[in-house]
Amino acid sequence: MSEMEAEQPAFEGLAPRRRHRRATKTTSRVAASHLPIAQVVIDVQATHLGRSFDYLIDERHSDAAVPGAMVRVRFGGRLIDGVIWDRVAHSDTPTSSLRFLERVYPGPPLVSASLRDDISAIAEAYGGTRANILRLAVPPRVARVEREQQLIGARGATTRDDDGPFGPRRPRLEQARDAVFARMRGEYDAVPRLHAAIEGSGFASFVVDALAGAGRWAADAAWTALDAMLSDKPVVMVLPGMREVDDVAWALRRLGLRPFAPSGATHGGFDGDFAVLSASMPPAERYRAFLAAASGQVRCMIGPRAAMYAPVEGAALFMIVDDLAYQNMDGMMPYANARGVLRLRAQRHGGVFVALSYARSPISQWECAGAANGVRDIVNTPVSGFSAPVHALQAVTRDEAPWIRWLNRDELARLADPSIGSRMPHTAVGVIRGALEEGPVLLSIPSDGVFASLSCARCHRQARCARCTGPLQTGEPSGPTGAAAPRCAWCGAAAVNWTCPGCGGERMTVVRVGAAGTARELAGLFRGVPVVLSSPSQPHGIVATVPNRPQIVIATPGAEPRVIPDGGFVAAPALVDGVQPGGDAAMHAESSGGQQVPGLFGEYRAVAILDAWTSLYAPGIDARPDALSAWMRAMSLCAPRSRGGVGLLIGEADPMAAQSLMLWNSPMLAAHEIRERAETGMPPVVAAACVWGARPAVMKALERIGVTLTGEWGVIDVGGEQMPAMLGPVPIPPPATLDARELEATRDRVKAVVRVNVGRRAELAQRLHEAVALHVASRGNGELRFRLDPKDLI
Numbered sequence: 013m014s015e016m017e018a019e020q021p022a023f024e025g026l027a028p029r030r031r032h033r034r035a036t037k038t039t040s041r042v043a044a045s046h047l048p049i050a051q052v053v054i055d056v057q058a059t060h061l062g063r064s065f066d067y068l069i070d071e072r073h074s075d076a077a078v079p080g081a082m083v084r085v086r087f088g089g090r091l092i093d094g095v096i097w098d099r100v101a102h103s104d105t106p107t108s109s110l111r112f113l114e115r116v117y118p119g120p121p122l123v124s125a126s127l128r129d130d131i132s133a134i135a136e137a138y139g140g141t142r143a144n145i146l147r148l149a150v151p152p153r154v155a156r157v158e159r160e161q162q163l164i165g166a167r168g169a170t171t172r173d174d175d176g177p178f179g180p181r182r183p184r185l186e187q188a189r190d191a192v193f194a195r196m197r198g199e200y201d202a203v204p205r206l207h208a209a210i211e212g213s214g215f216a217s218f219v220v221d222a223l224a225g226a227g228r229w230a231a232d233a234a235w236t237a238l239d240a241m242l243s244d245k246p247v248v249m250v251l252p253g254m255r256e257v258d259d260v261a262w263a264l265r266r267l268g269l270r271p272f273a274p275s276g277a278t279h280g281g282f283d284g285d286f287a288v289l290s291a292s293m294p295p296a297e298r299y300r301a302f303l304a305a306a307s308g309q310v311r312c313m314i315g316p317r318a319a320m321y322a323p324v325e326g327a328a329l330f331m332i333v334d335d336l337a338y339q340n341m342d343g344m345m346p347y348a349n350a351r352g353v354l355r356l357r358a359q360r361h362g363g364v365f366v367a368l369s370y371a372r373s374p375i376s377q378w379e380c381a382g383a384a385n386g387v388r389d390i391v392n393t394p395v396s397g398f399s400a401p402v403h404a405l406q407a408v409t410r411d412e413a414p415w416i417r418w419l420n421r422d423e424l425a426r427l428a429d430p431s432i433g434s435r436m437p438h439t440a441v442g443v444i445r446g447a448l449e450e451g452p453v454l455l456s457i458p459s460d461g462v463f464a465s466l467s468c469a470r471c472h473r474q475a476r477c478a479r480c481t482g483p484l485q486t487g488e489p490s491g492p493t494g495a496a497a498p499r500c501a502w503c504g505a506a507a508v509n510w511t512c513p514g515c516g517g518e519r520m521t522v523v524r525v526g527a528a529g530t531a532r533e534l535a536g537l538f539r540g541v542p543v544v545l546s547s548p549s550q551p552h553g554i555v556a557t558v559p560n561r562p563q564i565v566i567a568t569p570g571a572e573p574r575v576i577p578d579g580g581f582v583a584a585p586a587l588v589d590g591v592q593p594g595g596d597a598a599m600h601a602e603s604s605g606g607q608q609v610p611g612l613f614g615e616y617r618a619v620a621i622l623d624a625w626t627s628l629y630a631p632g633i634d635a636r637p638d639a640l641s642a643w644m645r646a647m648s649l650c651a652p653r654s655r656g657g658v659g660l661l662i663g664e665a666d667p668m669a670a671q672s673l674m675l676w677n678s679p680m681l682a683a684h685e686i687r688e689r690a691e692t693g694m695p696p697v698v699a700a701a702c703v704w705g706a707r708p709a710v711m712k713a714l715e716r717i718g719v720t721l722t723g724e725w726g727v728i729d730v731g732g733e734q735m736p737a738m739l740g741p742v743p744i745p746p747p748a749t750l751d752a753r754e755l756e757a758t759r760d761r762v763k764a765v766v767r768v769n770v771g772r773r774a775e776l777a778q779r780l781h782e783a784v785a786l787h788v789a790s791r792g793n794g795e796l797r798f799r800l801d802p803k804d805l806i
Contacts (some may be wrong), residue, residue: 062141080121140346227612352395575614706794
C-alpha cells in the first residue's frame with residue numbers, strides 16, 4: 013500500500029478550501045561595510061527597557077540609516093517603530109544574535125543630534141527614559157506631508173536669502189523692534205541687560221514680572237521673540253493654552269512677522285516666520301510644523317506644553333509664559349515640567365531662558381534670591397539655577413496698573429458700609445454702576461465646581477497641620493461614633509488636640525465653595541444691563557470677545573473675554589512689495605483720546621474679584637501664588653489708573669496676597685512664600701518628588717530609595733533643623749467606578765512625598781528610576797509611579 017495523505021471525509025460541496033502558500037521571496041542581507049550596528053531607541057515605554065538596542069544595518073539601507081532616522085524593527089515578536097540613536101562598529105551582543113532593521117523610513121532624519129542630546133538630558137533629569145520623551149517630542153509620521161515636502165524641493169528657509177534673515181523686510185522689522193525696545197527701556201529696570209544677552213553669546217536666565225495692560229504681556233513676549241530672531245537665534249515659546257497662543261500670534265503679526273501658512277505661490281508649499289506646535293492640532297498640521305522647525309524653515313515655534321520639545325539648533329531663546337500654570341506639568345511619564353525642560357535646554361544650547369508672568373512663582377523667586385543679595389552662588393540643579401530679575405519701575409507700575417481696592421470687613425467698616433458680610437457690598441455696587449456708564453465691567457468668580465475644606469469655626473482661618481503646615485481634610489469614619497478624624501493631606505498625620513494658631517479655637521467646620529448660579533444672582537443687582545457669562549462649564553462655553561459697550565461680563569479664571577476696541581482689532585498690515593510694515597503700525601488707538609498704547613485689546617472700565625475668601629481654603633501648596641496669578645490676569649484687562657480704571661478685591665483674603673495685588677508687586681508674596689517654605693522644608697527650598705501607587709509597591713520603593721526613617725536619606729537638614737525626608741504615605745481615594753475589578757485594583761493606593769537637599773535632586777531622580785525599573789522588571793504587583801518637582805503635593 014502506497015503512502016497516501018489521510019483526508020477527512022466531507023459532504024459534497026462542503027469540502028474545506030485548500031490553502032495555497034504564497035511563494036516568499038527570500039533575499040540575502042549583507043551587513044553594511046561601515047558602522048554596521050545601529051543603536052535604536054524603540055517605542056516601548058517600560059521603564060526597565062529604557063536603553064537602546066543594537067540592530068544590524070543592511071547594506072541597502074546604509075545611506076538612509078543615519079542617526080536620527082525613523083526605523084521599524086522587530087522586538088518581542090512585534091514590529092515597532094524606533095529612532096536610530098547612533099551607529100557604531102561593534103556590539104556587545106554577538107553578531108549571530110542580532111537582527112536586521114526591517115525598514116528605514118525615507119526622508120531626512122527627524123531627530124537631530126542636538127535634540128537627541130536634549131532628550132537624553134530631559135529623561136535623566138526627570139527619571140524617565142528616552143522613549144518616554146520621544147513619544148511626546150516627535151509627532152506621528154504623515155506620509156502625505158513628507159511627499160509634499162519632497163515635491164516642494166530644497167527651497168531652503170524662505171525667510172533667509174542673499175540679504176540675510178528676512179531679506180528686504182529686515183529694516184522694517186528692526187524698526188519695529190527698536191520702537192518697542194525704546195518703550196520697554198523706560199518701563200523695566202533690566203531690559204537693556206536682557207537685550208544684550210539675546211544679542212550676545214552664552215547662557216543667561218531671566219525672570220520678567222509683566223506689567224498690567226490688556227495684552228501688554230503678549231506684546232512684550234513678541235518683542236523678545238523678534239529680538240532673538242533678528243539676532244539669528246531660533247525661538248521656542250511655551251504658553252498656558254491656545255488662547256494665549258492666539259494672543260502672541262496676533263502680537264507677532266503686528267510686529268511684521270508672518271505665520272506659517274500656504275505661500276500662495278505657483279509652486280505651492282508653505283511659508284512663514286513663526287509656526288504653532290500643539291498636540292491638539294490635526295496630525296498633518298502638527299507634523300508639517302515639526303518638519304518646518306526641524307529643517308530650519310521656521311525659526312520661531314510657539315504653542316502650549318507640547319512646544320517645549322520643538323527642534324532647534326544652536327543658541328536659542330527658550331521662553332515660558334506663566335510658569336505657575338497647571339498646564340505646564342506633563343500628564344505622561346516622566347511628568348516633565350515645561351519650565352524645567354526649557355531652562356535645561358537653554359543651558360545646554362548656550363541660549364537664553366526667559367520666564368515671563370504676572371505672579372512670580374516660588375521657583376523663580378528662589379532663582380532670583382541670589383540676585384537680590386548680590387550673589388550668584390545658589391545651588392544649581394539640571395532644571396534650575398541663578399536667574400536675573402526684570403521688574404517694572406515703580407512709577408510706571410503706579411500709572412499703568414488700575415487703582416485696586418481691597419474691600420474686606422475692616423475696609424467696609426471704615427467706610428461705614430451697611431452691607432458688611434454680603435457678597436456684593438454697596439460700595440462695590442456703586443463703583444461698578446459708575447464704570448458701566450463708560451464701558452464694560454468684568455466680574456471674576458472662582459472656578460465652577462465644589463470642593464470642601466476645613467477651617468476654624470471661630471475665625472474661619474484654614475485648618476492646617478501642626479507638623480508640616482499642610483491642609484487638613486476629613487478622614488474616613490472611625491470609632492464607635494463614626495466621626496471622621498481630620499488628617500493632613502500632605503503627611504497624613506492625624507489632627508489630635510488641634511488648636512487654631514490664630515484665635516486658639518478648638519472646633520473645625522467644613523467650608524463648601526461653589527460658583528454655580530452666580531450670573532443669575534448678580535444680574536438682579538444691575539437690572540437692565542446686559543450680562544455675558546463666560547465659563548467652560550456653561551452652555552455657551554468660553555466667550556472669545558465682547559464689544560466695547562456697557563455690559564457686565566462674568567467669567568471664571570482663564571475664560572475672560574477680550575474687549576474689542578472701538579473701530580475693531582487692527583489687522584496685520586498687508587504686504588506691500590514683499591515688505592510688511594511694523595513699528596508704530598503695530599499699535600492701536602484706544603477710545604480715550606486716541607492715545608497710542610502697547611496693549612492688543614480694549615479695556616474694561618472696572619474689574620471686580622468676587623469671593624476672594626475662597627482662596628483661603630485652596631489645598632495646594634501654591635494656593636496663594638495661584639490665586640494672585642488669577643487675580644492679576646483679570647486685573648490686567650482693566651484700564652490703568654491714568655484712564656480711570658478701578659479694580660476691586662471683594663472678601664477676606666491672605667493679607668500678603670492682597671497687598672501684592674494692590675501694589676502690583678508679586679515678588680513680595682513670592683519672597684514671603686520662600687521664607688515660610690524654608691521654615692517647613694517645602695520646595696523649592698528642597699527638592700521633592702511625589703511617589704504613588706499600590707501600598708506594598710510604594711513602601712518597598714521608598715525603602716530602596718532610602719528615605720524611610722531608618723534609611724540613608726531618612727532625615728533632611730533644613731536650615732539646621734532635622735526633618736523627616738518622607739511625608740506620608742496617605743491613602744488615595746478610589747475612583748468612582750462600577751467595575752469591581754477596578755475597585756479591587758485601586759483599593760489600597762497611597763501617595764508619599766520625598767524630600768532631599770537641592771544638591772541631591774539628580775541622584776533622587778536616578779534612584780526613583782531604578783526603583784521603578786526594578787519593580788517592573790521583577791513583575792511586582794500593583795502600580796508604582798513618581799513625579800519630580802510636582803506642582804502640588806496632594
